Amino acid sequence: MREPTPTAGKQTDAWLGRYDRALLGVFGRPQLVLEHGEGAWVWDVDGRRYLDLVGGLAVTVLGHNHPALVAAVSKQAGQLVHVSNFYTSVPQVELAERLLEVAGAPAGSAVFFCNSGTEAMEAAVKLARRTGRMGIIAAEGAFHGRSTGALALTHKPAYREPFEPLLPGVVHVPWGDVAALESSVGPDTSAVVLEPIQGEGGVVPATAEYLRAARALTAEAGALLVLDEIQTGVGRTGSWFACQQAGVVPDAMTVAKGLGGGVPIGALVTFGPEVTALLAAGQHGTTFGGNPLSCAAGLAVLDTIVAEGLLDHVRAAGEHLERRVLGLGDPRVTGIRGAGLLRAVTLAGEWAPSVAAHARDAGILVNPVAPDAIRLAPPFVVTTDQLDLFVDALPGLLDAATEENR
Numbered sequence: 195m196r197e198p199t200p201t202a203g204k205q206t207d208a209w210l211g212r213y214d215r216a217l218l219g220v221f222g223r224p225q226l227v228l229e230h231g232e233g234a235w236v237w238d239v240d241g242r243r244y245l246d247l248v249g250g251l252a253v254t255v256l257g258h259n260h261p262a263l264v265a266a267v268s269k270q271a272g273q274l275v276h277v278s279n280f281y282t283s284v285p286q287v288e289l290a291e292r293l294l295e296v297a298g299a300p301a302g303s304a305v306f307f308c309n310s311g312t313e314a315m316e317a318a319v320k321l322a323r324r325t326g327r328m329g330i331i332a333a334e335g336a337f338h339g340r341s342t343g344a345l346a347l348t349h350k351p352a353y354r355e356p357f358e359p360l361l362p363g364v365v366h367v368p369w370g371d372v373a374a375l376e377s378s379v380g381p382d383t384s385a386v387v388l389e390p391i392q393g394e395g396g397v398v399p400a401t402a403e404y405l406r407a408a409r410a411l412t413a414e415a416g417a418l419l420v421l422d423e424i425q426t427g428v429g430r431t432g433s434w435f436a437c438q439q440a441g442v443v444p445d446a447m448t449v450a451k452g453l454g455g456g457v458p459i460g461a462l463v464t465f466g467p468e469v470t471a472l473l474a475a476g477q478h479g480t481t482f483g484g485n486p487l488s489c490a491a492g493l494a495v496l497d498t499i500v501a502e503g504l505l506d507h508v509r510a511a512g513e514h515l516e517r518r519v520l521g522l523g524d525p526r527v528t529g530i531r532g533a534g535l536l537r538a539v540t541l542a543g544e545w546a547p548s549v550a551a552h553a554r555d556a557g558i559l560v561n562p563v564a565p566d567a568i569r570l571a572p573p574f575v576v577t578t579d580q581l582d583l584f585v586d587a588l589p590g591l592l593d594a595a596t597e598e599n600r
């Protein structure tokens with residue numbers, strides 16, 4: 195996949211030069227140097243404006259500079275930022291309660307707060323280990339994070355292989371294949387770990403039947419069903435969690451990305467008293483996890499999603515986008531996957547990196563999640579008019595991309 199080239203600009207060039215000399219090169223060269231934002235718009239250090247349909251990779255759900263998030267974080271910063279886990283705080287308790295409520299978790303469920311998706315997955319791996327079994331089943335195409343434990347569950351060989359051997363006992367089964375799952379789940383399976391929609395894998399949804407089969411098979415085998423809702427959760431698909439649309443209740447769920455609206459926070463939710471009891475006092479921990487600042491941000495996000503009716507808006511905006519993309523009738527556009535505001539526009543050729551580069555030059559940020567798929571994960575506050583800016587530009591962007599690839 196061609197690396198998108200950074201957009202030139204006097205300030206941009208200077209900062210990227212300094213970036214190259216100071217930052218570890220794991221991300222390659224960043225495309226832009228961003229300075230501020232407002233709603234779904236961001237501006238770079240050269241004063242250029244972009245429509246942000248990447249949303250910090252499904253993170254900035256309230257958009258940029260949302261007054262509710264700014265007020266909550268500012269107020270909490272003036273009270274307490276951090277207290278350690280020797281102590282708790284009102285926002286921590288309140289956010290845990292709210293999270294259990296929106297997750298529809300039964301009595302005896304509980305929350306462990308951490309700082310990222312990867313850490314939530316690490317907690318889930320340790321939870322699974324406490325079943326006394328060693329096997330973990332994940333899916334081909336899965337992305338669960340980059341730390342060595344989470345990385346073992348991530349499927350992409352380029353991410354995994356340079357660091358092997360990783361955690362033993364992990365098997366990857368073909369995505370969406372009930373029979374493969376059936377033949378893999380056994381007496382040594384501690385957990386089946388799945389994303390309701392594979393995000394980094396290209397925005398590829400599981401069918402409701404697949405998730406239900408995973409639920410039934412794990413229940414039967416006495417294994418945990420762990421759903422990774424790090425990208426799909428907190429309203430991204432138009433319901434609080436994507437598994438709710440399939441009517442599936444997991445044994446554990448991981449949450450991060452959207453939860454803090456950009457302030458780092460992750461969570462493991464354990465469902466019911468038996469699963470909750472697997473991790474006892476002293477068996478896991480964190481210094482920063484659950485600090486009052488990030489929890490205040492989480493509360494502001496959940497409250498604002500309710501106050502602004504954003505679940506309904508996400509659903510409606512996603513349907514609008516789908517209608518508009520399909521309505522283009524452009525043979526170079528083969529479809530649109532995903533749900534709510536986690537979408538991939540699929541293309542008939544490997545034009546996505548080039549389309550994304552041309553879109554950026556035209557002031558629209560999108561993510562080429564695969565050579566033939568453009569991911570959109572915009573803030574929930576994005577308007578249908580803003581989504582239309584992308585759809586209306588798409589044929590022209592494809593002209594430029596196909597011209598270039600000729």
Ligand SMILES: *Cc1c(COP(=O)(O)O)cnc(C)c1O
Binds near residue numbers: 311315339423424450
């Ligand atoms: C982003 C992501 C992770 C990792 O989260 P980080 O916050 O980057 O550590 C794990 N699982 C899924 C499904 C993700 O999208």
